[in-house]
Amino acid sequence: MGDDGSKFEQLVEDFSRIFDIRIDVDAIPWDNVNEKLTTAVASGNGPDVMQIGLSHLPAVVDAGALADLAPLTDAHPNLAPGRFLDSVAPDRLNPAGRMLSVPWISDTRVLFYRTDILTEQGLGEPPATWEQLRAYATKLAARGKGAYGYHIPQWDVPLPVQFIWQAGGDVTDASGKINLDTPEFRRAVDFYLSFYADDLVPIASDFDQTQGFVSGATPMLISGPYLATALTEQAPELAGKWAVARLPGAEASTALYAGSTLGVFSNSTKTEASIQLLSYLTDPETQLRWYALNGELPAVTAALNDPALAADPFVRVYVEQLADARPLPVSSAWDPIGQKMLSALNRIALQGANPEATLAELHQEVTDLQQ
Amino acid sequence: MTEVPPIAGTATRRAPQPAAGAVVRGGLRRGALVPYLFVGPAFVLLVVFGVVPILVAACVSVTDLDLRGLGDPATVRFIGLDNYQRLFGDAEFWSALGNTGIFIVLGVPAIIIGSLAVAIALNTSSSRFFRFLTGFYFLPAVTAVVAISLIWGYLLNGQFGLINYLLGVVGVEPVPWLSDPITAKFSVALVAVWRASGLNIVIFLAALRSILREYYEAASLDGAGEWRKIISVTVPLLRFAIFFVTVTTLIGWMQFFDEPYVLTRGGPTGATTSISLYIYQQGFQFNEFGFASAASLVLFVIIFVVTAIQLRAGRFAHE
Numbered sequence: 001m002g003d004d005g006s007k008f009e010q011l012v013e014d015f016s017r018i019f020d021i022r023i024d025v026d027a028i029p030w031d032n033v034n035e036k037l038t039t040a041v042a043s044g045n046g047p048d049v050m051q052i053g054l055s056h057l058p059a060v061v062d063a064g065a066l067a068d069l070a071p072l073t074d075a076h077p078n079l080a081p082g083r084f085l086d087s088v089a090p091d092r093l094n095p096a097g098r099m100l101s102v103p104w105i106s107d108t109r110v111l112f113y114r115t116d117i118l119t120e121q122g123l124g125e126p127p128a129t130w131e132q133l134r135a136y137a138t139k140l141a142a143r144g145k146g147a148y149g150y151h152i153p154q155w156d157v158p159l160p161v162q163f164i165w166q167a168g169g170d171v172t173d174a175s176g177k178i179n180l181d182t183p184e185f186r187r188a189v190d191f192y193l194s195f196y197a198d199d200l201v202p203i204a205s206d207f208d209q210t211q212g213f214v215s216g217a218t219p220m221l222i223s224g225p226y227l228a229t230a231l232t233e234q235a236p237e238l239a240g241k242w243a244v245a246r247l248p249g250a251e252a253s254t255a256l257y258a259g260s261t262l263g264v265f266s267n268s269t270k271t272e273a274s275i276q277l278l279s280y281l282t283d284p285e286t287q288l289r290w291y292a293l294n295g296e297l298p299a300v301t302a303a304l305n306d307p308a309l310a311a312d313p314f315v316r317v318y319v320e321q322l323a324d325a326r327p328l329p330v331s332s333a334w335d336p337i338g339q340k341m342l343s344a345l346n347r348i349a350l351q352g353a354n355p356e357a358t359l360a361e362l363h364q365e366v367t368d369l370q371q
Numbered sequence: 372m373t374e375v376p377p378i379a380g381t382a383t384r385r386a387p388q389p390a391a392g393a394v395v396r397g398g399l400r401r402g403a404l405v406p407y408l409f410v411g412p413a414f415v416l417l418v419v420f421g422v423v424p425i426l427v428a429a430c431v432s433v434t435d436l437d438l439r440g441l442g443d444p445a446t447v448r449f450i451g452l453d454n455y456q457r458l459f460g461d462a463e464f465w466s467a468l469g470n471t472g473i474f475i476v477l478g479v480p481a482i483i484i485g486s487l488a489v490a491i492a493l494n495t496s497s498s499r500f501f502r503f504l505t506g507f508y509f510l511p512a513v514t515a516v517v518a519i520s521l522i523w524g525y526l527l528n529g530q531f532g533l534i535n536y537l538l539g540v541v542g543v544e545p546v547p548w549l550s551d552p553i554t555a556k557f558s559v560a561l562v563a564v565w566r567a568s569g570l571n572i573v574i575f576l577a578a579l580r581s582i583l584r585e586y587y588e589a590a591s592l593d594g595a596g597e598w599r600k601i602i603s604v605t606v607p608l609l610r611f612a613i614f615f616v617t618v619t620t621l622i623g624w625m626q627f628f629d630e631p632y633v634l635t636r637g638g639p640t641g642a643t644t645s646i647s648l649y650i651y652q653q654g655f656q657f658n659e660f661g662f663a664s665a666a667s668l669v670l671f672v673i674i675f676v677v678t679a680i681q682l683r684a685g686r687f688a689h690e
Binding site for chain 1: 437438439441442443524527528529530531547548549550552635636638639640641655656657658659
């Protein structure tokens with residue numbers, strides 16, 4: 001259930017009291033989730049209710065580890081599909097006609113920028129378009145030795161995908177197959193690679209995102225709200241010198257939706273109690289309490305629009321961006337393809353591989369992997 | 372080589388064998404069972420935890436088993452040698468195999484020569500300080516690999532690492548220890564050598580202590596210098612220890628995993644992805660159990676062949 005067991009226990013205390021259902025919370029570090037899941041599926045012994053990061057959802061769905069909740073939602077209005085954010089409405093995350101999990105928390109990507117450094121360079125407003133992002137980055141990188149304009153983490157698969165969306169494209173075609181051989185993909189790749197070609201980003205693979213932002217070496221980068229938490233905790237002295245903004249865009253300024261969902265294990269013998277818990281957790285009030293406890297944003301529209309959230313200027317940006325955010329394809333084919341895509345881009349950017357040949361090879365691999 | 376007539380010692384050692392055969396023919400005596408009782412438990416453990424998993428992996432490697440297949444075995448299909456075909460056509464597999472080869476070339480000789488040199492140096496005295504030093508060298512072997520790699524990760528970090536900071540103080544440009552494809556291989560191998568040396572030093576030290584002083588005295592009488600004594604007395608008498616360390620180190624490095632996993636996750640751009648790390652990624656990141664089993668079986672065959680050659684060579688050397 002992620003790494004925050006004690007706070008979650010606090011959250012469900014009331015539930016246990018009201019419904020007289022005991023809940024054992026088992027917190028699993030995100031790094032170990034996949035192994036735990038494999039064991040649970042293989043042995044048939046798993047938790048009744050589990051939190052599933054969206055990136056793990058395809059594997060969990062594929063493994064048949066989740067019970068179908070569709071027949072039960074009538075009795076639990078909180079689980080009705082229309083109550084969740086459009087980008088992750090249950091029918092978008094599930095194979096046709098079934099409901100295997102319900103959205104639980106929302107996470108997205110925004111642009112982090114150092115207001116002090118940008119102002120110093122005469123750049124008032126944060127960049128809103130691709131052209132501005134590049135122009136800003138060029139100006140910021142010209143500050144001197146060891147200074148860059150922007151940061152591309154070399155492990156970040158969603159970043160190029162966001163560029164594809166922003167170019168007006170998608171990674172899946174009409175038939176639902178993953179296809180990267182599109183003009184929008186090419187446009188996104190050219191944009192991505194241009195930062196390397198013009199030396200606007202660090203090329204060291206162990207370049208630390210937080211450190212680079214704090215030191216000012218990379219005064220702009222795209223990351224999630226977790227970076228804001230890290231900055232508040234690790235660099236309190238930086239408060240007021242940085243801000244967040246919606247992603248710069250081209251045709252669109254779509255960001256990644258990267259939350260997690262809740263599902264009921266298919267072998268669970270306590271389906272009714274589990275559904276009750278899901279209904280409790282997706283109640284707008286619980287969702288807001290969870291935000292207050294743990295800082296994770298609601299996935300239920302009613303909670304997300306609550307004035308309590310709008311008070312924080314950062315959260316206002318997250319909520320705004322969430323209205324234009326999409327999840328990565330919920331398909332088990334995506335994970336290896338995403339890795340191949342990233343490694344192809346890295347080979348071109350860092351090792352000088354031939355772009356045409358490398359991309360042609362990538363498209364071939366994408367086709368092969370989906371046969 | 373096999374035609375060489377057995378020397379006297381070997382002949383006497385082999386003598387009981389026909390006698391034992393005679394006993395079996397004459398009816399099974401209780402004494403004949405005793406050796407099997409001793410070997411039994413180890414044999415059962417080997418079969419259950421060694422042979423059976425290999426056979427299971429061999430079976431899995433000709434299927435398309437993934438996470439779905441684990442939940443519902445009815446969906447698993449037999450696909451023959453497709454996994455192997457895909458494996459041999461995968462550039463990442465060959466790159467991982469090549470990386471493992473480079474790691475072995477860098478690491479194995481460094482460990483053997485380095486540990487031997489340190490052990491010989493430590494053996495020159497048994498004072499309290501030298502015993503402390505022995506413990507000091509052994510320390511990395513008993514420290515958790517994750518802690519070691521984390522600390523080294525911080526030391527070697529190109530941006531805020533201590534090593535680059537110190538280099539900067541004396542005016543040297545920062546070195547991309549973990550982010551340059553070539554340098555990263557050396558960095559990862561260096562950490563692994565540092566970690567593995569302790570145990571081998573202790574093995575060499577134990578072997579060194581068992582060498583009789585008389586040999587060195589005799590060598591001194593013949594006018595041998597220190598260097599000559601190491602070459603002509605120490606190294607030949609350490610033959611078995613060197614052989615043991617070589618075999619175990621080579622197997623360990625063919626399965627090289629911990630350091631690249633924690634230090635670089637196989638990066639940059641796969642430059643430190645060893646074959647074991649590749650198998651781990653395929654199996655536990657992408658849940659392609661069938662494909663990963665095929666890769667692990669290939670690794671098993673490689674290790675088996677290399678070790679068999681070594682044992683054969685070792686036996687010839689002995690005879």
